[in-house]
Amino acid sequence: MHIDLGGRKALVTGGASGIGEVTARLLAGLGAQVALADLDAGRLPDAVARTGALGGVEGDVADAAAVERMVAEADALLGGVDLLFNSAGIGDDLVPVHEQDPERWQRVVDVNLKGTYLMCRTTGRLMLKQRRGAIVNVSSIVGLDAFPGRSAYGVAKAGINHLTKTLACEWGAAGIRVNAIAPAYTRTPMVQSLLDRKVFNPGLIERRTPLGRFALPEEMARAAAFLLSDWASYITGVVLPVDGGWSAYGAAGDVVKIRHEPEAE
Numbered sequence: 001m002h003i004d005l006g007g008r009k010a011l012v013t014g015g016a017s018g019i020g021e022v023t024a025r026l027l028a029g030l031g032a033q034v035a036l037a038d039l040d041a042g043r044l045p046d047a048v049a050r051t052g053a054l055g056g057v058e059g060d061v062a063d064a065a066a067v068e069r070m071v072a073e074a075d076a077l078l079g080g081v082d083l084l085f086n087s088a089g090i091g092d093d094l095v096p097v098h099e100q101d102p103e104r105w106q107r108v109v110d111v112n113l114k115g116t117y118l119m120c121r122t123t124g125r126l127m128l129k130q131r132r133g134a135i136v137n138v139s140s141i142v143g144l145d146a147f148p149g150r151s152a153y154g155v156a157k158a159g160i161n162h163l164t165k166t167l168a169c170e171w172g173a174a175g176i177r178v179n180a181i182a183p184a185y186t187r188t189p190m191v192q193s194l195l196d197r198k199v200f201n202p203g204l205i206e207r208r209t210p211l212g213r214f215a216l217p218e219e220m221a222r223a224a225a226f227l228l229s230d231w232a233s234y235i236t237g238v239v240l241p242v243d244g245g246w247s248a249y250g251a252a253g254d255v256v257k258i259r260h261e262p263e264a265e
């Protein structure tokens with residue numbers, strides 16, 4: 001027995017890079033017919049080839065008209081949409097609220113939260129007609145607790161958590177499940193650029209993570225594939241941390257130390 005997505009039709013936003021791309025490849029490998037949606041038209045053709053998707057649709061998930069068009073194009077390409085993975089997202093500038101540019105704040109909220117809302121809304125209408133479907137949204141550990149300097153992204157991801165629960169309650173009776181994953185630091189182009197620019201310190205992140213390492217995008221993809229599959233048939237409205245224990249840890253930091261080795265004299 002293994003997860004079988006044969007006959008399912010999956011739309012993956014942010015599918016031209018990172019967690020979206022790797023998840024699209026896994027969904028295709030498990031038998032689904034996949035369409036990618038992404039703002040980056042230049043990367044889409046190669047991502048389609050790498051993932052085994054049937055095709056890609058280009059557009060901005062924060063733009064309601066573009067979302068209507070992208071979902072219609074994916075619907076025509078796949079002959080329906082049963083599964084939606086909302087991975088399109090952007091990070092913020094890591095500055096405190098009083099130094100933030102409100103327009104940049106709005107854009108981060110729009111791409112992450114409004115984009116997820118619009119994609120759920122438009123795809124959900126198709127799913128409601130067929131009375132079947134599963135959606136996985138991409139939140140973050142930053143949506144579970146406060147991270148200084150990340151108010152736009154944190155607000156957006158916390159909003160995604162609430163939206164996920166609301167939709168699960170609104171659409172459950174129609175047979176549509178809505179869940180989210182909340183990744184911690186995952187080795188994708190988005191995080192790599194922050195590491196390259198020394199915005200993130202990898203040693204500090206590894207020390208704060210109980211499993212002691214960054215995640216791989218494949219580890220997000222497996223959690224998403226499970227939640228999208230019938231193996232999760234009684235799971236809805238859940239925000240699943242896929243975080244190496246990050247959110248289990250009470251942020252004791254250096255206050256509490258457990259010694260695994262006797263300290264050197």
Ligand SMILES: NC(=O)c1ccc[n+]([C@@H]2O[C@H](COP(=O)([O-])OP(=O)(O)OC[C@H]3O[C@@H](n4cnc5c(N)ncnc54)[C@H](O)[C@@H]3O)[C@@H](O)[C@H]2O)c1
Pocket residue numbers: 013014015016017018019020037038039040059060061062086087088089090091111115138139140141182183184185186187188189190191
């Ligand atoms: N990498 C991490 O550590 C991490 C941790 C927690 C959550 N996440 C979330 O995972 C998701 C994927 O992140 P990633 O690390 O794979 O990033 P990534 O930059 O590698 O991929 C994101 C993709 O989304 C696309 N995109 C951006 N804005 C868009 C828009 N307006 N419309 C359509 N497509 C758009 C980009 O072109 C890109 O292909 C994001 O929602 C991110 O917030 C990532």
